[in-house]
Amino acid sequence: MTVREILARLVAFDTTSSRSNADLMDWVADYLDGWSMRVRLLPGLDSGKTNLIASIGPETADGIVLSSHSDTVPATAAGWDSDPYCLSMRDGRYYGRGTADMKGFLSVVLAAVPDLAKANLTKPVHIVVSHDEEVGCLGAPALIENLPEAGIVIVGEPTGMRVADRHRGACIQTMRIRGIPAHSGMPELGVNAVTHMAAFVRDLDGIATQLAMVDAPPDKQTNIVLTGISGGTAQNIVPESCDATWMIRCAANEDPAEIRLRLASKAEAAERRMKLENSCCEIDLDLLCDVPPLMPATDNVARDLCQDILNDDTTIGLEFATEAGLFQAAGLPVAVCGPGHMAQGHTVNEFIECGQLRKAEFFMEGMIEHVSQ
Secondary structure (H helix, E strand, O other), X not given: OOHHHHHHHHHHOOOEOOOOOHHHHHHHHXXXXXXXXXXXXXXXXXXXXXXXXXXXXXXOOOOEEEEEEOOEOOOOOOOOOOOOOOOEEEOOEEEOOOHHHHHHHHHHHHHOHHHHHHOOOOOOEEEEEEOOOOOOOOOHHHHHHOOOOOOEEEEOOXXXXXXXXEEOEEEEEEEEEEOEOOEOOOHHHOEOHHHHHHHHHHHHHHHHHXXXXXXXXXXXXXXXXXXXXXXXXOOOEOOOEEEEEEEEEEOOOOOXXXXXXXXXXXXXXXXXXXXXXOOOOEEEEEEEEEEOOEOOOOOOHHHHHHHHHXXXXXOEEEOOOOOHHHHHHOOOOEEEOOOOOOOOOOOOOOEEEHHHHHHHHHHHHHHHXXXXX
């Protein structure tokens, strides 16, 4: 099958993170099994979620891991010029949900499997696909735990086929404030959870402003973005509860734990103020996910291999997080290199340029040559 044919099949599966990825994973597993790869489908965190690990070549510990994720963001927004789950081509671009992030890379890898099967491999190649990357890299830890011992990891997130050896981390926190309800005509009898949340949000914004480095490149900036807030039940009731969620994107030179401690201190101060009004008030602060940054390393054989294949000794940093930070935390050399650009990911009319897929095919040719030496 050609890259285009495989990409069309993958795009046709709606693998929005809130849905099962089982049908796509079954199709990929059947395809790989047809080329005599050693395929394992591993149950995910939730019913209907699956990780995949497939290997080819000798069973040694010096293999290359080609990593991608199966899930996408939703395609529910209006404005699509074509069916987001039916691949279409216009002006040298393939349109469809997941084309850039990141079914394009997976399509190139799968299209190269016949060449892998024919090659005289001296090192194994492991194709891995995770679930629920888009909602906090939830599937990757179990996948990494079951990964065969390997030499390097290449994560194929869209970099424009540049080599990235660093990126920001990402963690999501949520906070719930429990106040005391009362009739809005007698607000002194209650404790307004929304009002206290508003005060905390001002503190959060103050910390975000202190961390901001406007002149720094994106991968060296730390930002905090409030992504949701809700509270209150009716116009005549003092709000009993209020919830907020925020994302911390932490630069590689920042300690995300230290930032969370600063926010926790502000939450504790807010709770003390509320308890002065009523001792029953509470604030709960939770960490929903924590994806570590990818740290630049002097010795990085994954980066070096990608540079050799592409004949490009430069590197870039990424403003977004990937599963690469988790692979690095597990002690594996890792680089990020894949077709497309994240500027087109998560958008209406998501696309990947045909030229980017051709560059990725050239990259795979060089990688197969490397593991056949």
